Amino acid sequence: MGLQQVLLQAVKSLxxxxxxxxxxxxxxxxxxxxYPVRTExxxxxxxxxxxxxxxxxxxxxxxxxxxxxxxxxxSDVLYAEVQQDGSLYINQHHDYLH
Numbered sequence: 001m002g003l004q005q006v007l008l009q010a011v012k013s014l015x016x017x018x019x020x021x022x023x024x025x026x027x028x029x030x031x032x033x034x035y036p037v038r039t040e041x042x043x044x045x046x047x048x049x050x051x052x053x054x055x056x057x058x059x060x061x062x063x064x065x066x067x068x069x070x071x072x073x074x075s076d077v078l079y080a081e082v083q084q085d086g087s088l089y090i091n092q093h094h095d096y097l098h
Contacts, residue, residue, distance in 0.1 A: 035084050042080035042090070055082055066090070 039051050041062060052058060063074075065088040071077060080090040 035082060035086065038081045038083055038089075040079070040081045041088075042074060042077045044079075045075040045077055045093075047074055057082070062088075 035055060039055055041048050041051050041055075041057075047059065047062065049059070052062060062080075066072075066074065066077070066080075069088065069090060071090065071092065076092050078091045078093045080088055083089055
């Protein structure tokens with residue numbers, strides 16, 4: 001069990017302890033959390049392989065996400081991070097050119 005799953009279980013356990021038996025708390029939204037914090041994976045067109053590895057992601061996944069977002073090359077990306085929900089946020093170099 002990874003750190004993320006341990007933390008998720010701990011939060012669920014604490015919430016369940018705080019509720020009375022006849023009150024149900026919907027904790028399904030906790031299952032959608034993939035990562036504890038937003039994590040940089042590209043900076044100035046360079047992939048941060050260490051952070052990808054920490055997230056248990058790889059270059060193939062990253063390139064697929066970039067293509068899905070219409071980005072052909074990592075060198076076109078100024079900054080990218082994996083959000084807590086597992087989605088990829090990107091800023092491209094041309095976003096800042098006028």
